[in-house]
Amino acid sequence: MSNHALAERHRLAELLAAAGPDAPTLCAGWSTRDLAAHLVVRERRPDAAAGIRVGALAGHTHRVQSGYAERPYEELLRLFRSGPPMLSPFALPGADEAANTVEYFVHAEDVRRAGEEWTPQPVPPGRADALWRRLPLLARMEAGRRSPVRLELSRPNGQSLTVGPAGAPMVRITGEPGELVLFVYGRGERTELAVDGPPDAVTALRHVLPLP
Template structure:
């Protein structure tokens, strides 16, 4: 792709570019592609993404007391049932309508969602390698992780996430009986670790053995 063609894509928000990349991977790998999530293939992953963005709003509309909205919601749900794999991927790729209020919430709701699930799909394939994000995109992800880290990591150990662009302290949920732990990695790897993707997250944990044991038994993710 030449620089003129890639310039508009480069100006897209990271959340939009990651949606496009995830859609490309889903279409390329197919509905039976494995993921690192137990019991989930590409089909379950795409169904999850469509459900949270499109099925839930359509189902709410289908119960509306307003007849036009109710009929539109029912028609949308019926249409989803008839879609092929490629049609569902195209629907996900299109995202929220231009005038949908949810479009404004896309960066907050979906930046992390798309990145984590894209890696769930990518890292289940033989020969996968970590992606290198642009510095600006890493900062976007780091900001989102900083906002949600205390909800994601529920441990009785004081933590510090250490990335190339900064550190993030995550206090213990209760009085810390053990010494602190430092978790080192790139922004993406720390994000995956915070979401409990231990099988594929490339991080390094530094701390005393007792603290590491407590952390290993703690809850992470949503």
């Protein structure tokens, strides 16, 4: 059975190592050092990781992450490469694959596409299918709640899904699963996607979710 999360963990670690600690990322305000600290805190400090999603706890998370960011960069990469410790929720059977395949894919692209010159890279077919299977839930949570228009997210092979307010104008976004995942996570400006819909609807969408 493929372990897409492990493959993406290795890819992300290699990209972080090659970029060095002070390179930009697509995570607003974060350098590669900040991103590496985030990754380590997320799976090694569950007391602080909650603040990633819960605003009331964000201050604690920021303090813990800032402390980790002061550590040597090589140590952060070593901790990340080694995977979750035994007592981490991500060490439970299947948890790493379920929770981190998309997380690490997106953050790997946050590093890889942060420079001015980048090109999409092919995603292995099995991993592309894994990203597509996770896309419906992610699209509803990340894009559907924010979008002022109905979104049809389509693969070149004809598979599609729709999210967003019923009865609103429709905008079709077409691309490979990895590109669609990046779009719903707000990285659409650095993707290769085709956008089709009424001009007013596309403009309204662009105000809340970046487009190519």
